[in-house]
Amino acid sequence: MDLIHHRPPEARGGGPAVTDPVFLSPPDVGELEESYLLRAFRAGRFDPEGPELGAFEREVAARVGVGHALGLSSGTAALHLALLTVGAGPGSVVVVPTLTFAATANAVTYTGAEPVFVDCDAATGNLDVDLLSDLLGRLAEAGRRVAAVLSVDINGRCADYDRLLPLCASTGVPVVEDAAQALGSTYRGRHAGTLGRVGIYSFSHNKVMTTSAGGMLVSDDAALVARARHLATQAREPVPHYEHRDVGYNYRLSTLLAALGRAQLSRLDAMIARRRALRDRYAQLFAAVPGTRILGAGDQGSNCWLTSVVVEPERAGWQAGQLAEHLVTRGVESRPMWKPMHRQPVYADQPAALTGVADRLFASSLSLPSGSALTGDQVDRVLTTISEFLQEHR
Ligand SMILES: *Cc1c(COP(=O)(O)O)cnc(C)c1O
Numbered sequence: 001m002d003l004i005h006h007r008p009p010e011a012r013g014g015g016p017a018v019t020d021p022v023f024l025s026p027p028d029v030g031e032l033e034e035s036y037l038l039r040a041f042r043a044g045r046f047d048p049e050g051p052e053l054g055a056f057e058r059e060v061a062a063r064v065g066v067g068h069a070l071g072l073s074s075g076t077a078a079l080h081l082a083l084l085t086v087g088a089g090p091g092s093v094v095v096v097p098t099l100t101f102a103a104t105a106n107a108v109t110y111t112g113a114e115p116v117f118v119d120c121d122a123a124t125g126n127l128d129v130d131l132l133s134d135l136l137g138r139l140a141e142a143g144r145r146v147a148a149v150l151s152v153d154i155n156g157r158c159a160d161y162d163r164l165l166p167l168c169a170s171t172g173v174p175v176v177e178d179a180a181q182a183l184g185s186t187y188r189g190r191h192a193g194t195l196g197r198v199g200i201y202s203f204s205h206n207k208v209m210t211t212s213a214g215g216m217l218v219s220d221d222a223a224l225v226a227r228a229r230h231l232a233t234q235a236r237e238p239v240p241h242y243e244h245r246d247v248g249y250n251y252r253l254s255t256l257l258a259a260l261g262r263a264q265l266s267r268l269d270a271m272i273a274r275r276r277a278l279r280d281r282y283a284q285l286f287a288a289v290p291g292t293r294i295l296g297a298g299d300q301g302s303n304c305w306l307t308s309v310v311v312e313p314e315r316a317g318w319q320a321g322q323l324a325e326h327l328v329t330r331g332v333e334s335r336p337m338w339k340p341m342h343r344q345p346v347y348a349d350q351p352a353a354l355t356g357v358a359d360r361l362f363a364s365s366l367s368l369p370s371g372s373a374l375t376g377d378q379v380d381r382v383l384t385t386i387s388e389f390l391q392e393h394r
Pocket residue numbers: 074075076077100101103104152178180181201202203204213214215
């Protein structure tokens with residue numbers, strides 16, 4: 001289950017009942033989205049060849065500057081197909097950062113490949129490239145076929161592609177970019193999702209923009225995207241009768257939801273600007289608080305999907321979990337970062353190259369309300385509530 005969902009936080013400790021709960025990353029939708037959806041519904045085309053899905057794909061491709069885009073039913077489906085198209089399968093391994101949402105590792109498992117976990121960089125939470133270099137060397141020595149390095153742009157901040165891409169190129173391993181959280185982020189002028197051979201986005205309900213459920217695969221490689229498109233439509237051969245040479249999937253995005261996506265895409269810049277403004281306010285608030293920092297702070301290219309504060313309890317004199325408890329009494333939702341994959345019962349036996357950084361981030365981080373739909377009053381309430389806590393714990 002996703003760690004970020006929008007169950008109302010319950011007031012505890014006998015305080016006043018909370019009438020206006022603040023969620024971590026609620027969908028930012030309104031009349032524009034409603035009108036686009038209604039227009040698509042009334043047009044009466046419900047099949048993937050309807051005009052909305054193709055238009056949405058072209059608009060996303062143009063927005064991120066990539067040759068081809070394929071709208072899919074989820075980010076997870078997009079990851080699954082991306083991995084298949086680079087040759088992940090039984091007998092191969094895929095390197096995955098341990099600090100991620102389970103979907104990243106699960107998609108590897110669907111292909112029959114084996115996930116091998118790698119720890120992350122303390123400043124950003126993204127894959128540790130030095131450790132990866134070491135790990136790729138050891139996997140090569142052991143004669144393992146590495147089908148891909150699956151890089152995740154955590155909280156919307158791009159990984160260290162200046163070092164990651166040459167490393168992977170020199171070892172002949174394709175990079176698949178899980179940019180589920182990073183639509184609209186840039187890295188040295190290039191868009192998140194387009195930095196590896198193939199990338200994916202998620203439009204799930206809590207992401208920077210949403211189609212309620214949905215995802216997209218993007219690549220400059222026309223043949224790769226054509227192959228993914230074929231697999232996404234039950235691998236039906238282009239002949240009049242039903243002919244199938246491969247096992248395919250039913251993974252296309254609903255064309256009605258594509259219409260919702262088009263409305264959201266037209267507002268993406270404004271939504272990112274709001275998330276960034278919120279991050280700036282958190283950064284200002286915590287700047288003077290010893291033992292705290294904003295994960296990945298100072299990256300101008302990030303879409304600021306989630307803002308996570310990292311707390312060193314020895315220096316701060318309090319723990320991230322205590323702040324979470326205080327927030328919940330005021331109806332404010334917060335979450336620790338993802339529990340690392342190597343700590344998950346389902347993946348505990350997988351090989352992993354670890355430094356302890358992901359474990360420490362999991363124990364010491366808290367993601368704060370970051371959504372672009374938060375009202376000014378809600379933002380003020382969150383900041384006041386944090387300030388109260390900080391006063392009490394000086
Ligand atoms: C959200 C997310 C996914 C999965 O996307 P869905 O659209 O929910 O299937 C994959 N990877 C990461 C890092 C995510 O945050």
